Amino acid sequence: QVQLAESGGGVVQVGGSLRLSCTASGAPLDAMAITWFRQAPGKKREGISCLSAGTGNTDYADSIKGRFTISRDNANNTAYLQMDSLKPEDTAVYYCATDGAFCLWLGSPLNHWRHWGQGTQVTVSS
Numbered sequence: 001q002v003q004l005a006e007s008g009g010g011v012v013q014v015g016g017s018l019r020l021s022c023t024a025s026g027a028p029l030d031a032m033a034i035t036w037f038r039q040a041p042g043k044k045r046e047g048i049s050c051l052s053a054g055t056g057n058t059d060y061a062d063s064i065k066g067r068f069t070i071s072r073d074n075a076n077n078t079a080y081l082q083m084d085s086l087k088p089e090d091t092a093v094y095y096c097a098t099d100g101a102f103c104l105w106l107g108s109p110l111n112h113w114r115h116w117g118q119g120t121q122v123t124v125s126s
Helices: none
Strands: 003-007 010-013 018-025 034-039 046-051 058-060 068-073 078-083 092-098 120-125
Touching (some): 003 092, 018 034, 018 120, 034 068, 058 068, 078 092
Parallel strands (some): 010 120
Antiparallel strands (some): 003 018, 018 078, 034 046, 068 078, 092 120
16 A cells, blocks of 8 residues: 655745655555645645656646756655745645556546645745
8 A cells, every 4th residue: 555645844934945755655656656736725736746657757837837846766765846936825735646657637636646645734934
């Protein structure tokens, strides 16, 4: 059974940076596509970035393109989301998820991902 655990959230000032981690267990990370989501208060959960297995193809939502970078360290079974130039609207609970080796369209229904972490809170203060 695949399990995912996020860490690295916290409070940061506008313009600051954070790096989120998503550690996998139960299966090798290099066989998984990892998708990052976020859910702001009162809003729907949205997919923001994906990194496929194998080729390492990436996808980013327009809202974070050029500011966030997704990566992985297969030796440590951990994926990362480097977040730079943070804005107040980036405040949300961030989740990682996986289902298979290929990235799905970020706007797909959430039930297309079977395995989720518990989430980590990111707060950007102005």
